[in-house]
Amino acid sequence: MRGVTQPWGLDRTDREGGFVLVAVLWILISLAGLAGALSVYLHSTAQRLSLDDTRLRSAALASAGLELAAYRFVAVPKTQRAAAGAFSFRLDHAQVSVVFRSEAARVDLNHASKQMLANLFGVLGTRADKAGEYADRIIGWRTPLSETTADAERDLYRTAGVDYMPRNAPFAHAEELRLVLGLPPDLVDKAMPYVTVFSGRREIDALEAAPEVVAALPGMTQDGLKSFLDQRAGLRREARSVAAALGPARADATLDVGDAVRVWITVGFDAGRRAAAEVVILLGDDDEPYRILAWRDDAGSPAMPRQSGRAL
Numbered sequence: 001m002r003g004v005t006q007p008w009g010l011d012r013t014d015r016e017g018g019f020v021l022v023a024v025l026w027i028l029i030s031l032a033g034l035a036g037a038l039s040v041y042l043h044s045t046a047q048r049l050s051l052d053d054t055r056l057r058s059a060a061l062a063s064a065g066l067e068l069a070a071y072r073f074v075a076v077p078k079t080q081r082a083a084a085g086a087f088s089f090r091l092d093h094a095q096v097s098v099v100f101r102s103e104a105a106r107v108d109l110n111h112a113s114k115q116m117l118a119n120l121f122g123v124l125g126t127r128a129d130k131a132g133e134y135a136d137r138i139i140g141w142r143t144p145l146s147e148t149t150a151d152a153e154r155d156l157y158r159t160a161g162v163d164y165m166p167r168n169a170p171f172a173h174a175e176e177l178r179l180v181l182g183l184p185p186d187l188v189d190k191a192m193p194y195v196t197v198f199s200g201r202r203e204i205d206a207l208e209a210a211p212e213v214v215a216a217l218p219g220m221t222q223d224g225l226k227s228f229l230d231q232r233a234g235l236r237r238e239a240r241s242v243a244a245a246l247g248p249a250r251a252d253a254t255l256d257v258g259d260a261v262r263v264w265i266t267v268g269f270d271a272g273r274r275a276a277a278e279v280v281i282l283l284g285d286d287d288e289p290y291r292i293l294a295w296r297d298d299a300g301s302p303a304m305p306r307q308s309g310r311a312l
Contacts, residue, residue, distance in 0.1 A: 057092055058267050058275035064091060065098040065265040066279055070290040072100075073261065073283050083208045083237070083257045093270045103260035103280065104205040106196035107213055109177060110142055110170040113202060116252060119216035124190045134187070137180050141166040157181055171197045173294065196260075198280050198293055203254035206246060207237060219248035259283040260293065 068089070073081050084101040107120055114135045121131035140153035145168045154165050160181055171177070174195050178188050194213050206214050206228070215225050224247050231245045243250040260282050267275045280294040 054269070054273055054275075057094070057269075058273075061091060061094055061096050061267045062265045062275070062277045062279075065089075065096045065267075066263055066281070069098050069100045069261070069263045070281060070283065074289045078257075081257045083205055095268045097266045097268075098263060100261055100263045101208055102205055102257045103196050103199040103262055104201060104203070104254060104256065104258045105208040105210070105213065106199060106262075107194055107204060107216065108199040108201060109138060109174060109195050109197050111200065111202045113218065113252070114139055115218040116202075116204075116216055119218065119220075120191065120194060120213070121187065123212050123215045124187060126187060134180075134183055137182055138177070141168075141176075141180050142170055144168050173197055196262075196280075198260040198282070199258055200260065201254060201256070201258065203252050203256075205255065205257070206249075206253040207232060207235060207242065207255070214249075217246070217249035217252050219251065220246075221248075224249060 068087070072085070072087075083105070084099075086097070086099045088095060088097045090096070107116060109117075112120075114132070117135035117138055118128075118131040121134050122128060126134065137156075140156075143153070145151065153168075157165050162181065164179065166181070167176070174192060174197055176197075177183065177191065177195065178185065194210055194216075204213055204217070206217065211225070211229055214220065214228065220228075228245050228247075228249075235241055235245060237255055239255055242253065242255060246253055260280060263279045263281060265277045265279070276298055278294075278296045279292060281290040282293050283290050
């Protein structure tokens, strides 16, 4: 009996060999795709681990800088504490720079007088009538409700159609200033470097405050401001000389360093990466040397204080 001719001129063995070859090729292609995906995954994982490692090292170095800053305060009697300063050190292939300044150098939103607040807004470019209005709104925000007075402040918010009411209690943080009715966002942005909720006092430390804050002191004049700033670098932290230099503005100034301190920490790694943090701490006692009140990463560092620091 004659054999049957296979189609396309291939016998059964050849066809099976061809199928096996195609299957092998598909397996090889799949393996190549898996290898590529694995390579991408490993590269991405390595980058992520590297970034995580940098973040962990940055956090550790920032904490070290904060610990050293706090130690500089608690290691000396309160009457001898520096109101501001700076220092730097090297650790873990990085340069760490620390700048610290008492919160008394800022205007406290919870304690400042209406005149101080209005003056600050005026220094920042606001018309006198508007500056007074904004100061009223800040005081209205922080003033507790009274059963004997009309709820006039809340009526303003209702009329404005906003979906919240004033706190009628102290500001919880400075960013809350953005919620105060009527304050322009650009004005709040300008004010943020000069305000706080942590100093706990009406007065400001004029020896360490920014010129804008000194200019906001009630009773301060343009000539008085220029004269004080010209003298400030040579003034000792002594009540009589500072009062004489401030003149009529001395009533709202203090020499008390206080327990709240703002610390800026900048970490520069030898490989080029940089990180920064801005932290506010409240100094305590031996059981709790300090407590963190606020922490913000990637914060810009301020100008160096009057006292120059030295490297450790």
